[in-house]
Amino acid sequence: MPNVLVRDLPDEVHRVLVHRAERDGRSLQQYLTALLTRAAATPTLDEVFDRLALVPGGSLSLAEAVEALAEARAER
Secondary structure, three states: OOOOOOOOOOHHHHHHHHHHHHHOOOOHHHHHHHHHHHHHHOOOHHHHHHHHHOOOOOOOOHHHHHHHHHHHHHHO
């Protein structure tokens, strides 16, 4: 499994993350793994637009875009 090294993390950021991990009953590594996993599972706005561009029919109204997004999420 790959590793990630974060350099020059501000002390205050580290303290907050350690506190949150402890409050969650996890090690810092477990907490950060869960946090990064959630971040990777959440599509960026660009990714959402890229998916919507694949929807046939050309341009979409806002309501159609919201519906298409909901359907795409339901398929996952």
